[in-house]
Amino acid sequence: MARTIIISEHGGPEVLTLSNREVGAPGPGEIRIRHAACGLNFIDCYQRSGLYPMQLPTALGMEAAGTIEAVGEGVTHLRPGDRAAYAAQPPGAYCEARVMPAAQVCPLPDAVDFDTAAAMMLKGLTVQYLFHRTVPLKAGDTVLFHAAAGGVGLIACQWAKSEGIKLIATAGSDDKCRRALEHGAAHAINYNTDDFAARVREITEGRGVDVVMDSVGASTFEGSLDSLRPCGMMISFGNASGPVPPFDIAKLAAKGSLQITRPTVFSHIAKHEDCQAMAKHLFEKVTSGAVRVQIDQRFALEDVRAAHEALEARKTTGSTILTL
Incomplete structure (x- = not known):
């Protein structure tokens, strides 16, 4: 079982509910990951509010970092015990652990801590595609x-x-x-x-x-x-x-x-090889010191409603994470 934030209807932050859900074992092409932290993004608010309609009930959250607990058949780029991070569909990152497709889950360099990784995956991959894949910049x-x-x-x-x-x-x-x-x-x-x-x-x-x-x-x-x-x-x-x-x-x-x-980041990371290459570029920017990820707000998972309220009220700066 894992504590998980779900919504059963679209609406304001009040629809965010903490629940215990069974995690299960990964199937072919899947992994089970235990999260150390997960990220907060505006897309989470769009999905919660219904601006981006979702099939309900659903878990929320698009990025997180943690440790791989198990891998399914056919997964070769990750092993149990590996540190990993992701920005990926389907939603479900607001939780202690989950089973999910492996293709967009990326091995995490030891030099990047879990909080930083959870704060940067969706945001950093977004910047990567904006600067390098949408229009050629020099x-x-x-x-x-x-x-x-x-x-x-x-x-x-x-x-x-x-x-x-x-x-x-x-x-x-x-x-x-x-x-x-x-x-x-x-x-x-x-x-x-x-x-x-x-x-x-x-x-x-x-x-x-x-x-x-x-x-x-x-x-x-x-x-x-x-x-x-x-x-x-x-x-x-x-x-x-x-x-x-x-x-x-x-x-x-x-x-x-x-x-x-x-554009959306999910179109750009849809192919496994593209996602892994983009993540590698992002990790290089961070480990070289060219990019420092600023985490200005931390909320406990059970305080996710307050996190959404702060984000929508434009009261946040930098990145925000949910801690577990």
Whole structure:
């Protein structure tokens, strides 16, 4: 048996329930992992609320780290006793132990502790695909990154600096802007007090940025388009302020032949070999010191409701983990 957070209906944090569930043995292509910590992400809130509808009842959570207890037939990259971490479907990481598909579970270097791994897998793999798989970026390119003081954002600030990419950060307070700058952002804009699109034009001397990476959604979408150079790329990868409403695609032509994409990390890690290669790149960034994972909030598993409330109220910075 393992303590597990489940939902039986969509709704607010109050629908999160602590339950004891049987774990069982792994089948072919599966592993059983005992968690040391698990990560908290906005996608968890989207699934809980019903923005991303789920078949109910279901467990929640998309990333965690711990020790492999058993492996099923056909699993060759992991063995019992191995340290491991993952960001993967299906949901179910908010628990002490689980059985899950092995393909996206990654061997964890000894140099990366479990808390750090749980805090960085989904966020770090997201930054990896944004910078290396969605659009080819190179030293000297400019990127506008929204919500840059969050878990994904602080990793992105450091990743960009390590590769000579000029990252313009936005955040919702002066303190959060300061944190983005401390983590490698070239500029930071408080989008609650400044017109960020106008400031981007000032910073880039009217040109606009090469790429916008926007996880905020509805409230920043139009300004993000207005921040791009002609033929620039808009990457919309989240909905923290709500989903982007339908829009006239002809606007992209009128604003300079803009490009737009709506990717997810799970498309990029769907193939075992891609996932393992991306994780290896992430581990190299962390073990080299180029990226430091900032864990600013820790909640016990049984306090998951408070964790969701803090995340949705924009009261968190850096990464948040649930401890076991």
